[in-house]
Amino acid sequence: MTTMAKDMHGAGAMKDQGPGKAQPAGTPASDLLPDQTLVKWLRDMLLIREFEMRCAQSYQQAKIGGFCHLYTGQEAVAVGTIASVEHDDPIVTAYRDHGHALARGMSPAACMAEMYGKVTGCAKGKGGSMHMFDRPNWLFGGHGIVGAQTPLGTGLAFAARYEWEVLGASVDGGPAKKKVSLAYLGDGALNQGALHEAMNLAGLYSIPVIYIVENNGYSMGTAIDRGTTMAHDLRKKADAYGIRGEIIDGFDVVSLYDHFKPVVDWCRAEQRPAFIDLKTYRYLGHSMSDPQKYRTKDEVEAFKGKDSIDALASRLMSADSPRAKKRGGPILDEAALQALQAEVREEVRRAVDEAEAAPTPDAAELYTDVFLNPQPNLSPSGDYTHGSRNPLL
Amino acid sequence: MASANAVLSPHVDAILPRTRPPLPDFTAELPPFEAAPGRERLIQFREALREAMSEEMRRDKRVFLLGEEVAQYNGAYKISQGMLDEFGPKRIIDSPISENGFAGLAVGAAMYGLKPIIEFMSWSFSLVAADQILNNVPKMLYMSGGQWGCPVVFRGNDGAGGQLGSTHSWCVEGLYSNVPGVKIVIPSNPYDAKGLLKTAIRDYDPVFFLESERMLGDKAHVPEEEYYIPFGQAHLRREGGDCTLVSFGRPVNFCLEADAALRKDGIECDVLDMRTIRPLDIDSIIRSVRKTGRLVVVDQCWPFASVASEVITQVVERAFDWLDHQPLRVNTEDVPTPYAKNLEAEYLPNPAKIAAAVRRSLGR
Numbered sequence: 001m002t003t004m005a006k007d008m009h010g011a012g013a014m015k016d017q018g019p020g021k022a023q024p025a026g027t028p029a030s031d032l033l034p035d036q037t038l039v040k041w042l043r044d045m046l047l048i049r050e051f052e053m054r055c056a057q058s059y060q061q062a063k064i065g066g067f068c069h070l071y072t073g074q075e076a077v078a079v080g081t082i083a084s085v086e087h088d089d090p091i092v093t094a095y096r097d098h099g100h101a102l103a104r105g106m107s108p109a110a111c112m113a114e115m116y117g118k119v120t121g122c123a124k125g126k127g128g129s130m131h132m133f134d135r136p137n138w139l140f141g142g143h144g145i146v147g148a149q150t151p152l153g154t155g156l157a158f159a160a161r162y163e164w165e166v167l168g169a170s171v172d173g174g175p176a177k178k179k180v181s182l183a184y185l186g187d188g189a190l191n192q193g194a195l196h197e198a199m200n201l202a203g204l205y206s207i208p209v210i211y212i213v214e215n216n217g218y219s220m221g222t223a224i225d226r227g228t229t230m231a232h233d234l235r236k237k238a239d240a241y242g243i244r245g246e247i248i249d250g251f252d253v254v255s256l257y258d259h260f261k262p263v264v265d266w267c268r269a270e271q272r273p274a275f276i277d278l279k280t281y282r283y284l285g286h287s288m289s290d291p292q293k294y295r296t297k298d299e300v301e302a303f304k305g306k307d308s309i310d311a312l313a314s315r316l317m318s319a320d321s322p323r324a325k326k327r328g329g330p331i332l333d334e335a336a337l338q339a340l341q342a343e344v345r346e347e348v349r350r351a352v353d354e355a356e357a358a359p360t361p362d363a364a365e366l367y368t369d370v371f372l373n374p375q376p377n378l379s380p381s382g383d384y385t386h387g388s389r390n391p392l393l
Numbered sequence: 394m395a396s397a398n399a400v401l402s403p404h405v406d407a408i409l410p411r412t413r414p415p416l417p418d419f420t421a422e423l424p425p426f427e428a429a430p431g432r433e434r435l436i437q438f439r440e441a442l443r444e445a446m447s448e449e450m451r452r453d454k455r456v457f458l459l460g461e462e463v464a465q466y467n468g469a470y471k472i473s474q475g476m477l478d479e480f481g482p483k484r485i486i487d488s489p490i491s492e493n494g495f496a497g498l499a500v501g502a503a504m505y506g507l508k509p510i511i512e513f514m515s516w517s518f519s520l521v522a523a524d525q526i527l528n529n530v531p532k533m534l535y536m537s538g539g540q541w542g543c544p545v546v547f548r549g550n551d552g553a554g555g556q557l558g559s560t561h562s563w564c565v566e567g568l569y570s571n572v573p574g575v576k577i578v579i580p581s582n583p584y585d586a587k588g589l590l591k592t593a594i595r596d597y598d599p600v601f602f603l604e605s606e607r608m609l610g611d612k613a614h615v616p617e618e619e620y621y622i623p624f625g626q627a628h629l630r631r632e633g634g635d636c637t638l639v640s641f642g643r644p645v646n647f648c649l650e651a652d653a654a655l656r657k658d659g660i661e662c663d664v665l666d667m668r669t670i671r672p673l674d675i676d677s678i679i680r681s682v683r684k685t686g687r688l689v690v691v692d693q694c695w696p697f698a699s700v701a702s703e704v705i706t707q708v709v710e711r712a713f714d715w716l717d718h719q720p721l722r723v724n725t726e727d728v729p730t731p732y733a734k735n736l737e738a739e740y741l742p743n744p745a746k747i748a749a750a751v752r753r754s755l756g757r
Contacts, residue, residue, distance in 0.1 A: 090505065123538030133537035135407075140504055141537060148524050151494050155501020162507060166483050167454050171410035171506030181501075194524070197494025204489065369539040370574055372405055372597040373416065377625050377672040379573060380707055386402035390539045393407045 029084075029261040030254050035323060035331045038316060039340075041083065041253055042332075045075040045309045046344045048099045051108055052284075054348050055098065055115060055129075059288045063356070064115045068129045071099035073283035076308035077214050078103040080256035081182060081278075084264045090138045090156040092149045093184035095130035096214075096282075097142040100184065104137040108351035110392060118358035120391055125361045126369065136392055146185075146219075147192030150211060153183025154198040157209035161271060180208045180267045188219025190228045190237070202273035203241035210267055211243075211275045214250070220286040221294040238275035250280035251306050254315065313337060362388075401597075408542060409597060410506035414453050417595050417621035424616040426584055426628070433614040439472045441583040441615050442548075442604065445590035446473070446510060448619060450480055453508060456594060459486040459495055460512030460549075469514045470550065470609050496522035496547070500529050503545045503599075510594065513549030516603060517563040530599045531574025546593045548602035551579070552643055552693050553730055555607070556737055562730035566641075567694035569601055570670050570703070576624055577670040579603040581645035583613040585668055588622035595621065605643045625672030629681075633661025636751045637681040639704055640691040641667040644723075644742050648691055651747035662751060670700055678704065679712050686717035687754040691742050696724035718754045723747050 030038075052070040059068045071078070078099040082091070093100045101111050106122060114121030115129055123131055132142035140156060143149035157180060163169065164176035189195055190213065202209050213234060217224050225231040235245030244266070248259045256278070263274050281303040285292045292300075315321060316332040324330045332340075368387025371378065378384055401416070402408075428434065436444075450456045458473060458480075464487040467474040477485045488495045492513065499509040513519045519526060526547060533543040553562040570577050576598055580586040586604070593600040630645065631652050638648045645666045652662045663681040667674060682688050688708055692701035701722035708720055726740045 092501070121538070123536060123540070126538050127536045131536045133540050135537075135540040140501070140541065141533075143529075145524055145528055148497065148529060151497020151525065152501035152504070152529070154494075155498035155503075156505050157501075158498055159502040159505035159507045162457070162483070162502070166457075167412075169412075171412055171455060173412050194493055194497060197491045198497065200489065200491060201494050201498055205486075369535045369537075371576075372402060372408065372534065372542045372544075375576075375625050375672045377675055378576070379671075380675075380703070380710075386400075386404070387539060389404050389407075390537075393404060393540065 028258040030257050035327070037083070038254070038312070039332065041079050042309070042312050042316060043340055043344060044079045044103055045253070045312065046341060047108065047347065048075045048078070048102050049309060050344050050348045051098060051102060051111070051351070054112070054352050056284070056288065058115065058352065064129070065117065066128050067095070068115070068288045069096040069286065070284045070288070071096055071282070073303065074214060074216060074250070074280045075099060076253035076256055077212070077250045077278055077280050080250070080253040081212055081260055084257055084261040085180060085182060088138055089179050089181060090140055090160065091182040091184070092140040092153040092156060093142060094146065094149055094186055094189065095142065095144050096186065097130065097132045101132040101134060101139060101142070104134060104139045106132065106134045106137060106139070108348055109354045112348075112351040112355040113358050116355040116358070117360065118355055119361045119365070119388070120354070120358040122392055124365065124369070124388065124390060126365070134392055135390075147189035147194040150183050150185055150189065150195045150198040151201075153181050153211070154202050154207055154209045157181035157202075157207045158205065161208060178208070178268050178271060180210055180264055182210050182212055184212045184214060186219065187213055187215040187217065187224050187228065188222070190234070199238070199241040199243060199273070199275065203243050206271060207273055208267045208271045209273050210264065211273070213275070213277050214280055215277055216280050216282045218282075218286065218294065221290070223294065234277040235275070244272065244274040245277070246274065247277045247279070250278040251308050252311050253308055254312065404539065405597070408540065410455070412455065414595060416597070417592060419621065419623040423588070423622065424618055424620050426614075428614045434617055435612045436583060436615050437609065438583045438586050438604070438611045439470060439609040441587035442472050442590055443474065443476065444615070445587045445594070447476060447479065449591055449594040450484065455506065456508045456510060457484040457486060458510045458512060459488055459499065461488055461490055461514050463487060463512050470606060472609070473512070492518050492522040493525055496525040497529070499545045500525055500533070500543055503543050504533065504541045508544060508594065510546045510548065513547060515561060515563070515606075516549050516551040516565045517561050519547070519549070519565060520563070526601075527569070527572050531572050535574065542597060543599050544597050546590075546600045546602055548590070548604060550606040551603035552605050552607070553725075553737065553741060556732055556734055557730070558732045559729040564694040564725070565601070566603060566670055567692070567699040570700055571698070574599070575671065576600045577603070578624065578668070579642040579670060580668065581608075581642055581666050583611060583615050585622060585628070585666070587615055588620050589624075589668060591619070592621045592624060596624070603642060608643055622668065624669045625674050626668065627674040627677040628666040628668055629663060629677070630666050631662060631664035633663055634685055635660050636662045636687040636689060636754055637678065637685045638662045638664045638689050638691065638747065638751065639667065639678055640665070641670060641700070642693060644691045644693050647742055647744045648747055650744035651751065654744060654748055655751055660751060660755065660757070673704070673707075675707050675711070678708060682708055682712050683715045686715060688716070688720040689723060689747065689750045689754055690720065691723045691747055693725055693742060695727050696722060697727065699724055718756070721750045721754055723750050
């Protein structure tokens with residue numbers, strides 16, 4: 001293991017998280033969840049892993065172009081955090097975004113078709129891997145410039161607060177309610193000015209945004225302590241902006257939920273921001289073109305040893321857990337797990353087949369979706385028009 | 394003239410909040426630009442801007458104003474004077490000096506369904522927010538495959554002020570008009586400032602609204618009644634058959650001065666105030682060039698790859714055979730903005746340079 005990995009994920013940092021550690025008060029939040037919710041989490045994580053595996057295959061076959069950043073290893077983060085918020089709480093993320101899209105409920109078919117640049121994709125083939133947008137599921141993108149999505153996440157929560165505080169109704173005229181937004185970022189975004197300006201505004205205006213640092217230890221090939229000060233305790237950065245800071249283990253999705261859900265509840269009730277250093281690890285390279293010379297195979301294998309999917313599967317298959325004892329047997333047996341895996345494999349296989357069969361965007365779509373109110377003479381090279389309806393709308 | 398009443402997307406209701414006001418009715422006739430002597434309602438450019446924002450904020454609670462010193466200080470240039478008192482601190486919001494942060498906040502808020510007006514004290518400062526305003530604002534609708542627009546109005550002072558030096562004197566229209574996905578509005582007088590800003594706030598797309606510190610105290614007639622000036626329709630300020638003078642923003646006033654001087658020598662120009670750069674009313678320019686055969690474009694940006702270059706290119710592409718002289722442009726000199734008063738005056742377009750260009754075009 002490199003120094004970085006020991007410091008960030010080894011014995012030191014994880015065991016002694018200091019006074020800011022999110023402590024579940026009394027009953028762990030997950031105890032209130034039905035068994036089926038935990039099974040659903042397992043299914044979602046399996047789906048993301050299978051999806052990314054098939055993305056890698058298609059990328060190697062040159063069926064997917066551009067950059068392609070895979071989520072493998074980090075599945076518990078998207079699944080556990082998204083499970084902690086309401087469906088209409090807005091979320092925004094960076095370019096490693098397939099996991100968030102699937103966890104939020106985007107169909108694998110729409111997600112895969114976007115990777116393929118097909119008209120059935122979530123952005124009609126105009127976005128690509130880094131721009132997964134899903135309006136019905138309140139996913140405000142998939143953003144390509146490191147850190148640039150964090151002011152957006154702040155603005156989403158600002159607007160949600162404005163709804164109940166100023167409008168007294170939702171922007172669509174329905175009842176207003178107290179919301180939070182989730183703004184995901186990688187640890188590589190920690191040193192972007194956009195994040196610090198966003199955090200200052202969130203602290204200043206009391207905006208209920210939760211910045212979730214998916215801390216996988218590397219910004220591309222740079223270990224966190226080579227690029228970020230105070231990497232051993234990122235909560236200090238939140239302190240500077242008057243924002244609640246927490247360190248949460250992102251390897252065990254149940255524990256993640258137990259620690260993260262109370263923070264969400266607090267942010268929602270108090271309408272205050274929070275900043276989470278969420279420890280995770282990516283098994284694959286930064287992108288598909290990364291030879292990974294900055295870390296050892298041993299380090300990667302060590303993290304695979306505490307794989308979040310394995311951990312949840314064995315928890316659900318254990319006969320000794322409190323849940324198992326209560327119901328008189330394990331929640332999941334080997335056959336049920338295999339059935340789940342087969343189901344997910346089939347779903348992703350279908351998504352790939354559909355993406356391959358789907359048509360490419362019509363050339364006429366080049367000049368659509370540039371303006372909502374396209375007027376004559378906006379461009380010397382063509383007239384903007386309205387295009388086909390987005391398949392998700 | 395092209396119709397400004399747009400044919401809206403059939404999907405627009407799935408994208409924009411249902412509480413939004415409709416687009417203005419542009420078939421209504423505009424009130425007279427000038428009033429009879431004694432009947433004028435003379436107000437300053439800054440007051441016209443304030444009236445536009447206040448009227449739209451009264452209409453639509455989704456609209457808010459955020460920027461440096463807009464609230465408690467009553468506006469660095471007193472544009473928002475009194476608005477905090479009327480609308481309160483939840484809608485007139487002081488921001489720290491943090492352009493990238495608050496521009497990005499506006500992007501998120503607009504996607505969610507609010508209607509932000511973001512004041513840049515100077516467009517020079519927008520450069521530190523370039524990623525948000527050039528990478529996110531104009532591209533959001535496209536890269537989301539038509540799921541989210543980004544209807545923010547960014548407004549503030551553009552162009553050289555009074556001896557503000559090299560970094561504070563930006564004209565951003567040349568740079569920013571290169572990017573598809575935003576509408577760019579640049580009024581030259583109080584009447585237009587009000588009618589165009591109201592249209593900008595009601596529009597469904599992002600708008601960059603370029604004001605000028607040097608014009609904020611200018612007074613002119615602004616009608617009492619509400620009116621909306623459509624984008625993409627130039628205003629023919631003077632009519633003449635000898636040469637077409639095209640400009641936008643503050644230098645329109647220099648063109649009017651040049652034209653007045655030239656008329657004493659019997660030279661009469663069509664003076665076209667473009668009002669908006671995107672959309673660009675090229676049809677009106679072509680119509681005038683077909684009449685005059687001559688074109689001088691006056692632009693307060695640097696010459697290289699400027700709006701003037703674009704106007705001339707489009708005229709050459711579409712009306713080459715109608716030209717009796719090669720088109721000319723009067724830009725700022727191609728150097729960083731100097732401080733010394735005489736050098737700054739030398740650097741900027743002015744009536745003498747414009748008149749000289751018109752004479753050159755006419756061979757007189």
